Amino acid sequence: MNVYDVSIAPLIRNLNNLKHILEQGESYALQMKVAPETVLNSRLYIDMYPLLKQVQLVSDMSKGAGARLANIAIPQYADDESSFEMLYARIDKTVSFLAGITAEQVAGAESREVTLTIRKAELTFSGLDYLEKWAMPNVYFHVTTAYNILRHLGVPLGKTDYLGQKR
Numbered sequence: 001m002n003v004y005d006v007s008i009a010p011l012i013r014n015l016n017n018l019k020h021i022l023e024q025g026e027s028y029a030l031q032m033k034v035a036p037e038t039v040l041n042s043r044l045y046i047d048m049y050p051l052l053k054q055v056q057l058v059s060d061m062s063k064g065a066g067a068r069l070a071n072i073a074i075p076q077y078a079d080d081e082s083s084f085e086m087l088y089a090r091i092d093k094t095v096s097f098l099a100g101i102t103a104e105q106v107a108g109a110e111s112r113e114v115t116l117t118i119r120k121a122e123l124t125f126s127g128l129d130y131l132e133k134w135a136m137p138n139v140y141f142h143v144t145t146a147y148n149i150l151r152h153l154g155v156p157l158g159k160t161d162y163l164g165q166k167r
Contacts, residue, residue: 003110004103006067007131009060011139012098018143019060019091024157025051025150026084033153036084042149047130054146055087058139059094066098066136068114069083069127 029039040052049057055078067074075097081087110128117123125134147162 001107002126003069003093003103003106003131007106007109007135008066008098009102011065012095012165014139014143015058015062015095015098016029017162018055018146019088020164021143021147021150021157021161022087022091023056023086024161025155027148030152033154037049037082038138039150039153040082040084040087042147042153044145044152048145051146051149052081052087053141054109054149056081056090057142058146059090061135063097065087065131065139066101068130068135069109069112070101071109071112072101072105117132154157 025039026036028034043050055145056077063077064074067070077090077093081090084154102147106112108162110126110131110163112127114125114127114130116130116134142143144162151157
């Protein structure tokens with residue numbers, strides 16, 4: 001198994017697809033004369049994070065996964081985005097970080113121990129379990145939720161937008 005191909009490449013693909021989805025949302029908001037902040041603060045349900053936070057979480061999960069698998073420091077971002085442009089810049093910064101990780105850095109990561117502290121609880125995984133059972137499911141969940149928020153608002157998105165197939 002090549003850890004790089006099942007981690008870094010799909011993370012970058014998801015980030016690029018998310019950027020495309022957001023661009024469609026921004027375009028739709030402009031067309032419908034809806035304030036961008038209305039779209040960015042939209043959520044599916046009152047106890048769920050808004051679109052803005054969903055994007056930040058995709059970025060956090062992606063850069064965290066890449067860094068943990070490569071055994072390097074996780075870049076820290078301020079979570080101060082308040083516009084589509086700022087979200088695009090965050091996604092681009094995350095993609096650039098991930099693109100700088102080499103296959104050699106993640107070689108053997110499937111057996112490397114990964115420990116997370118979540119709400120004061122420590123979770124320990126093998127690198128492969130972390131990738132398959134934590135990182136990728138979280139990335140897919142938050143990309144899907146961002147997509148669903150925009151679809152709920154009426155943005156004309158389809159499965160190919162989510163999958164990143166020919167646009």
